[in-house]
Amino acid sequence: MSYRVVISTVLLFLSWGALAQTPVISYTRDIQPIFTEKCVACHACYDSACQLNLGSGEGAARGASKTPVYDGDRSQAAAPTRLFYDAFGKRAWQQKGFYSVLDAQGSQAALMARMLELGHRTPLQPNAKLPDDIVLGLNRDNQCAMPAEFDGYASSHPKQGMPLAVTGLTDPQYQTLQRWLASGAPIDEQGLVPSTREALQVVQWENLLNAPGARQSLVGRWLFEHWFLAHIYFKDGEPGHFFQWVRSRTPTGQPIDLINTRRPNDDPGAQFYYRLWPVQGVIVHKTHITYPLSAAKMARVKSLFYNGKWQVSALPGYGPQSRANPFATFEAIPAQARYQFMLDNAEYFVRTFIRGPVCRGQIATDVIRDNFWALFQAPEHDLYITDPNYRGQATPLLAMPGQNDDVGSVLSLWHDYRDKRNKYEALRRDSYAELPAPSWSTLWAGNDNALLSIFRHFDSASVTKGLIGDVPQTMWLFDYPLLERTYYQLAVNFDVFGNVSHQAQTRLYFDLIRNGAEQNFLRLMPADSRDGYLDDWYQSSGKFKMWLDYESIDNDKPTALKLDAKDPKRDFALQLLARYGELNAKPDPINRCDGAYCSRPNIDLALQSAEQALSRLASRPAAGLKVIDQLPEATLLRVETLGGQRVVYSLLRNRAHSNVAFLLGESLRYQPGLDTLTIFPGVLSSYPNFMFNIPAGEVPAFVEAMENAKDADQFEKIVERWGIRRSHPQFWQYFHDLSRYIHETDPVEEGVLDMNRYENL
Template sequence: MSYRVVIGSVLLLLSWGAMAQGPAISPALSYTRDIQPIFTEKCVACHACYDSACQLNLGSGEGAARGASKTPVYDGERTQAAAPTRLFYDAFGKRAWQQKGFYSVLDAQGSQAALMARMLEFGHQAPLQPNAKLPDDIVLGLNRENMCAMPAEFDAYASSHPKQGMPLAVTGLTDQQYQTLQRWLASGAPIDEQGLVPSASEALQVVQWENLLNAPGARQSLVARWLFEHLFLAHIYFKDGEPGHFFQWVRSRTPTGQPIDLINTRRPDDDPGTVVYYRLWPVQGVIVHKTHITYPLSPAKMARVKSLFYSGNWQVDALPGYGPLHRANPFATFEAIPAQARYQFMLDNAEYFVRTFIRGPVCRGQIATDVIRDNFWALFQAPEHDLYITDPNFRGQATPLLAMPGQNDDVGSVLSLWHDYRDKRNEYDALRRDSYAELPAPSWSTLWAGNDNALLSIFRHFDSAAVTKGLIGDVPQTIWLFDYPLLERTYYQLAVNFDVFGNVSHQAQTRLYFDLIRNGAEQNFLRLMPADSRDGYLDDWYQSSGQFKMWMDYEAIDDDKPTALKLDARDPKRDFAMQLIARYGELNAKPDPINRCDNAYCSRPNIDPALQNAEQALSRLASRPAAGLKVIEQLPEATLLRVETANGQRVVYSLLRNRAHSNVAFMLGESLRYQPGLDTLTIFPGVLSSYPNFIFNIPADQVPAFVDAMENAKDANRFEKIVERWGIRRSHPQFWQYFHDLSRYIHETEPVEEGVLDMNRYENL
């Protein structure tokens, strides 16, 4: 096949269709040039993810044309699974979406203007008082009950929700933006948007990767299926690719060189019902940070994949089928692929895999995130010390015990299914405990240290969470240690097999099993601690009702086998953490002197002296319990500090509130286990949340005054004075400039990670 034919065919397959079409475009007004930029600046921050109000997604022409729906994606009480409504996946074009219950926000209704036109007019007529706190009757965040007014219901909405036009409860459109949108809507809202077109270099790499995954042969087919199931969530980018160009793996009925004919199953491991071709198509629409989980492909990555999966003489006797049993146990389904290859592939990009199940793409996850602590570190067991990798006999005994629940969503069977899978998991944990007890005591070589993915920090922000490389913050209460069976189960349970549109049974089973996963990761770590300290740590992690949960649902830990690590008996966990940081300093991608001062030095070296002074001051707020720093009680989960120097430089810091709990072992009653006096703050340069809750803009020379005020803010009135002086409220005249500057900062510091942040959690402080 000639190069020209290759490029031509890839361009054909990637231009998989224009979005929803409207009347002929006026040369004076273009959706792509004039309309989408306004949506991106003022609308996408609330209208992009699954939990965008009324499912209205304004990140693309397809989303705008699709319109709105009264059916929420997030419904923890539904007894029947909902039909999926994934944009660019479950339907295409306005008519197809209307058959799924969506209604237009762009079409005029007889003599009435389009619903969007009326909502925008409603908002434009009632501007907010600059940088003032919003009225208390405007409910925001997760507690807001969206009416999702249809065109005929607008008048009732306007009457019952005064001052709640669009954009909602935030500095609105400029006069010019408002007039442009109204003119576009009045002209019939034409959409000229086209699919993203790859560069010649990207198109060539697309073909090379598709050829690899679609190569003939049983061994090749099994590897391709495993790779697809592990990369289906990824926003793929290529070495030397165009900035902002990302691609996604999908299953198609058609091979490379033909337009993609999407197989849109509910899960990536559902039966496709036909011959499958793995294809790469471009990620369409505005890139949103929450769902932007990146993964690099390059010639070096291809060589790595070939080395891991295609070397050796392993064979596939018969390809596995699909269905609930195969979904439940990927260890059995992909048994023929060497376990070493599977685990090493996941370790190479461990941050990506942990992000898939900790950060996204679920956009509203308190029922899932309340199973984890607000901050902890994650480490990984070296393959050569992982019995599942090294011992075929252990692997054979373990594999049948590693099946996961959630495939049967019968509501009446939740408890019986849960007990069956819990018992299998505990049988596996007993096998693991007893088998590892026969091995040499664990040492530093037990930990994988292959690259800078080896040390990860996780922060939970109530109903969302973030993952970043490096050991950030003070030594956390818990540390997780993943081995291959644990990492793969977590990924399949929370990413591959989790269905955001599933019913209450599916979601409950998933959440309950995640509790066992957390417990397993904690127990793995405890093997590194002195034997006589393990029960004490476990009692600290499972206080109060957690003791009952340990007795009822968890397998007993090994509290006899010693560790080979030499640790200070007075505080072995902290000593372990300090030795870990010192030993793996080159892998610890982000040193953290603000939260862990080196003697009296609490700022990064080699930065502007004004910023060094600012960081030194900010360190006074870090790692202190709320009992002695009362302002923590006033702070939301994720606050961003924008610190500006006199010469125009600025650095963005994340100020994260770590809420403390007696235990996180139960699905309900989180507030009953909350220990507010033990809350702490972590402060770190960078944007460590997809959902900013508030922004402070502080000149660097005023940071000491800001810190003084925070230390003295012992009640809400004093905190409000801080907000009034340095805060960027939703009503601030330059709100959008400051809000989008967070994304610009990501672009400057980690360009490939840039995306529009979500303001659905931005609080009314």
């Protein structure tokens, strides 16, 4: 054997050894965890920058698009681009206008590789405020550079590589991603597979919804339309396994052949089946609206819907009229069953339209106040449930707009539906005036879903069981017609890809829904106080809106509640808390301190001391806290004891408004001198705006600094001492600890939080 051959053989063996020591990169094992840690917080759901969704291999392979999902000005509805729904595979998505971020372009590396390299070579100064020329948040105009446009992007945005404006990848993460991209970015992702026990329950539930018979078909359709947004989980299922209801051309036992209609109540075609499909990809908190199924739930559903003697003469169609008025479409199903089903899991239903399927709530949230409580009318006191004659008169008036999206007809459509709604409100007012005065029994108190708190954070909102915070300015009282209409208008019938006409009609009708919920609540107040409350809720331009668009209230018939004449609303709230304390899932001594102790009992003494100090900030008007205007809507406080225990608190800024009755010009109706703070243990937002990390022993100093700060410069010193800026070296550790805290306190609700709204304080 020649010397040259020997050397070649040795080199070959050495190269094989090197290859053996360098494991093949697995997308599932090596890549998705990096995306989940460093990318998904900005690249998930419809508000993914450039529609690049990195929560799954399918999303990474789909790539990016220049077309934004959120476009309130478009005159024509856009084609839906729902991941796992409207197309499958890279080629199909590219036919819909997406372009690859993973493929190399000739001699050029993949677009993702170049974006990551730009970010890696321009690291941020640790925990420093970012340059003002880096625009963040929802006002950012994403460039969505295609591969051929990258050089121009890098030249004009040299400090805006990926991850954008945040502490970036570690060196090992960066090297792993670059090696994977250089090798062609192979994806080995496997779909989530149900466990044996879950598969058995899937079959049982599918059999229930697909049972033959006209009555069974109508109930199956109603249930599907009320569950289509749910992340279903089985109480004895695998942790982290969730399912969603879809419609398929194939029956149980066969692979799902998805029917991907725009809305869940669009016509699915001649033959279809309801199926439970595993939720794929990373669970993100903003779309994670959970719903439990169990043997007890199945028994409840059968008891409500299948045990009566009601009949179906003919199944309704799927046309615009059927979508517009679910009360008529499903009138054969007993109204009591429908309402009670929604009450059983009221938090879920309120979350569907408050947190919503759209990931970004500015379509609707500017029609609600920054904090309010929601209550529900007991079915036995709901005329729509108890009086067939009233139900027959009301049903035609409960149709909702949005099916016709002709831009030129917006005003005429709006006036038609407004007038119908006001006729209904007049019918309701006059009919309820003939009933006995409302009392405490008017309120439903069936389980801990009966009392809910809603917090709006400008363009997003959250819902939590229990009455949190000081007594709010407004409260909502849902009856069945109001709860069902809100759900259909904002969840079932809302199309995030719709045009300006559809979105405007949705927003304008939600304004009427809010007003209806307020009017329902006012019936509980003394008659002579109602006009005063209404004037407070609709100040300034709101009075014109009351005259223009709202039906007049009942300010004559009495209430049976015995309330303090000086402040009946606060007295109502205090009596409510006393009467239904066992249902109030989350007592709140921090914000409603009524004695010397303003903290929760039975917690670490250091945390009790911290909560006692934090209570000094809670519910204080802006006049007593000069820098409240420096705080964003949703700030998280991470308080850590010497023993390593930590609690996360939400510090929520409640912006005051003269009214919330108009589509535009919200900033003109701010009342900054009346803003308050709510502080509560837990993560009460999917979109943290900022975070402070404070040792428990330093919380009194933090509170004192907040109380004494007079301007932006002094507030910045607080940020520099305790703040976790986007550039903080441990930013991701602290950010993801919020999700870990959710896992520890309520594991079913855990999901990756969104940082698109994390501010540059």
